[in-house]
Each structure stands twice: as C-alpha cells, then as structure tokens.
Amino acid sequence: xxxxxxxxxxxxFPQTTFIGRLxxxxxxxxxxxxxxxxxxxxxxxxxxxxxxxxxxxxGITNQQLWAAQKIKQAIIHPDTGExxxxxxxxxxxxxxxxxxxxxxxxxxxxxxxxxxxxxxNQSHNAMVNYANRNASQETPLSRFLMGYFAAVGSACTIAxxxxxxxxxxxxxxxxxxxxxxRFVPFPAVATAxxxxxxxxxxxxxxxxxxxxxxxxxxxxxxxxxxxKALMQTALTRMVLPAPxxxxxxxxxxxxxxxxxxxxxxxxxxxVNAVVVTLSFGCALPVAISIFPQFSQIATSKLEKExxxxxxxxxxxxxxxx
Numbered sequence: 084x085x086x087x088x089x090x091x092x093x094x095x096f097p098q099t100t101f102i103g104r105l106x107x108x109x110x111x112x113x114x115x116x117x118x119x120x121x122x123x124x125x126x127x128x129x130x131x132x133x134x135x136x137x138x139x140x141x142g143i144t145n146q147q148l149w150a151a152q153k154i155k156q157a158i159i160h161p162d163t164g165e166x167x168x169x170x171x172x173x174x175x176x177x178x179x180x181x182x183x184x185x186x187x188x189x190x191x192x193x194x195x196x197x198x199x200x201x202x203x204n205q206s207h208n209a210m211v212n213y214a215n216r217n218a219s220q221e222t223p224l225s226r227f228l229m230g231y232f233a234a235v236g237s238a239c240t241i242a243x244x245x246x247x248x249x250x251x252x253x254x255x256x257x258x259x260x261x262x263x264x265r266f267v268p269f270p271a272v273a274t275a276x277x278x279x280x281x282x283x284x285x286x287x288x289x290x291x292x293x294x295x296x297x298x299x300x301x302x303x304x305x306x307x308x309x310x311k312a313l314m315q316t317a318l319t320r321m322v323l324p325a326p327x328x329x330x331x332x333x334x335x336x337x338x339x340x341x342x343x344x345x346x347x348x349x350x351x352x353x354v355n356a357v358v359v360t361l362s363f364g365c366a367l368p369v370a371i372s373i374f375p376q377f378s379q380i381a382t383s384k385l386e387k388e389x390x391x392x393x394x395x396x397x398x399x400x401x402x403x404x
Contacts, residue, residue, distance in 0.1 A: 089148035091135055092299055104372040108173075112368055116157035116174045124158055124166075127151035162218035170207075171214035176367055181360040183207055185352075187268040188331055188359060197246060201238040201271060208276050209234060212283055223286070230283030238275030242267055265332035269324055276320040284313055294385065294398045302398060303389040308380055315374040322373060326366035331358045 087095060095110070097103035130151045133139045157174045160167050170179040186200040209231040245267045291304035292312060335355055338344055344351055377399045382390055385398070 086145040086149055089134065089145045089152075091131065091152070095149050095152075098375045098377070101372055104375055105368055108368040108372050110153050111157055112173045112176065112371075113153070113157065114174050114178050116154055117169055117172070117178070119154050119158060124154060127154040128159075131155060160215070160218060167214045168210075171210045173211075173215065173367075173371070176211060177360065177364050180204075180207060181356070181363050184327055184331075184359045184363055185356045187272070187328065188265060188335075188355065190265065192246070192264075194243065194246075197242050198239050201242050201268075201275070202235050204272060205231070205234045205238050205275050205279065209279055209283070212280055216284065226286055227283055230279045230281075233282050234275040234279030237278050238271045241274055242271035245270070265335075266329065269328040272324040272328060273321050276324060277317050280317050280320045281313065284316070287313060294380070294389065296393075296398060302393045303386075305380075305385050305389060307385050308398075311380065312378065315378065319370055319373055323366060323370035326369070327359070327363050330362045330366075331355065334358050334362075 094103070094107045096106040098107065127150075130139075130143065130148065134148060157172065158166055169175050183200065183204045186196075187204060189196065189200075192200075209227070212230075213227055246264065249264050249267070287309040288306060290309070291306040292309045293301045294303055294305045294308050295301055335351075335358060338354060338358070339351060344354065379397050379399055381397055382393050382395050389398075
C-alpha cells in the first residue's frame with residue numbers, strides 16, 4: 084500500500100473508520116516485531132526523535148518513518164515509555180495465547196484440567212491488561228490483585244458449574260453433551276475477562292485519566308473520559324473471546340467427521356491447534372479495532388474545570404486495550 088506523509092504519533096491509517104483501525108492494529112500485532120533487536124528499536128526511536136526535532140538525515144523516506152513508528156508502538160508503552168514484556172505485548176498475544184486457548188478447548192476436560200486452563204488463561208489476560216493499561220494514573224498492586232483473583236474465581240466457578248450441569252443432563256445425547264461442553268469456555272472467559280478489566284481499572288472512575296489536545300499535551304484529568312474508556316475496553320474484552328472460543332468448536336465438529344481425521348485421530352490435536360491459532364489471529368485485530376485506542380471527546384462533554392481552562396476543541400484520551 085502507498086505510504087502517506089508521515090505524522091508523528093498518528094496512525095498511517097484513518098482511525099475514524101473500522102477498516103482504518105483494523106489495518107492499524109494488524110500493524111500493532113504483527114508478531115514479526117517480537118524479533119526486533121534492541122539496536123533496531125533504538126534506531127527507530129532515534130529516527131522519530133530526529134523527525135520531532137527537525138534534524139532528519141537526507142534520504143529518509145515516509146516508509147522508513149512509518150516502519151520506525153510501527154516498531155516503537157508495538158514494543159513501547161505509550162504512557163510509561165517503557166518496553167512491554169514480550170509475552171504481554173499485543174504482538175505476542177496470539178503466539179503466547181494460542182496454546183492456552185487450545186488447552187481451554189480440549190475435549191472431555193477433567194475438573195483439574197478445567198481449573199488449570201482457566202487459571203492459566205486469566206493469569207495471562209491479567210498481565211496483558213496490566214501491561215497495556217492506561218498508565219497516566221498509577222494502578223496500585225492491591226487493585227491489580229483484586230481484579231486477578233476475581234477473574235480467576237469467576238472463570239473457574241462458571242466453567243466448573245456448567246460442566247457439572249452438563250454431566251447431570253442425562254437426557255441429552257452423549258454426542259450433544261460433548262458438543263455443548265466445547266462451548267463452556269466462552270461464557271466463563273468472557274465474564275471473567277470483563278470482570279478482570281473492570282475491577283482492575285475501576286479506580287480510574289474516581290481518579291480520572293488524562294485528556295490531551297491534538298499535540299499530545301495533557302489538559303487535565305477527567306472522570307467522564309475514564310468512564311467512557313472503561314466501558315469501551317470492557318466491551319472489547321467481551322467481544323474478543325467470542326470468535327476465538329466459538330468458531331474452533333464449530334469447525335472441529337465438522338473436521339472430525341472427515342475421512343482424514345477419522346483415519347488419523349492422532350492429528351486431531353494438531354488440527355485443532357491450527358484452527359484455534361487462525362481464529363485467534365483473525366479475531367484479535369477485529370475485536371481491538373471496534374474502538375480507537377486514542378478516542379476523541381468534545382471539551383463540552385467533560386468536567387466544567389476542563390471546559391473553563393480549555394477552548395472548545397476535540398480532545399483525546401488513551402482508553403487502553
């Protein structure tokens with residue numbers, strides 16, 4: 084695709100449309116950035132600083148600048164300026180999360196395996212939530228732990244309860260019960276992920292988050308913007324597990340009936356892993372593209388003190404992921 088004129092801290096793609104955000108996040112979650120060396124990262128940061136200061140060397144192209152910004156956005160947290168630990172980057176969500184999803188969707192789970200995979204999944208989700216949080220206001224460790232334990236508890240409780248109900252549903256055919264059982268992880272994960280997000284970040288509703296002008300300068304702290312950011316992020320957490328945990332069971336129910344898998348039952352787990360990874364890879368950018376990471380809000384919709392100190396413009400805030 085053509086490369087437009089470079090704009091610092093802006094997306095190469097329009098963020099006012101879903102398609103533009105989808106292309107943007109496909110860049111952000113590109114797993115190739117996981118292999119970026121420290122030298123390349125520093126070169127990218129230096130190139131962006133040179134652009135900011137108007138000291139770019141001759142011959143630097145828009146493509147090089149956009150590539151540098153892609154690397155920085157994939158690795159560096161926009162609020163803290165620190166590197167996000169590799170397994171918790173958005174670019175690492177699919178590679179590191181797919182084995183967990185495969186575990187969640189294993190057939191005929193035992194009580195122990197159900198609890199283990201739900202705990203593992205929520206532990207991973209909690210760290211991703213924390214690593215990609217809005218860090219304009221620091222989150223106490225106690226709040227993080229409260230969200231984590233609530234998420235683990237709700238996920239395990241829902242998953243175990245539904246599995247027990249299925250075992251007692253003796254009137255259902257064994258094949259029907261087996262199929263329904265494969266959909267159990269979705270309500271457990273969707274509820275727990277949303278719970279995790281809300282509990283870990285609910286303090287933003289009382290403390291507010293930074294709102295910025297179009298140049299990235301903070302103009303105040305807003306509780307109204309925090310409420311909107313939290314609602315959008317929670318909705319994203321609800322949507323994300325749906326295709327990941329619903330599409331693979333549907334596809335596998337058909338694939339397992341094919342002559343290939345009937346004749347090669349040992350390959351079922353491998354095929355399941357491929358289906359899960361593809362579903363995960365497609366679902367992640369779609370889910371996080373529903374709302375822009377930096378959302379906009381009019382000054383007139385914010386607190387009076389911000390309205391009094393800032394002219395009537397459209398401000399931005401980082402909703403987190």
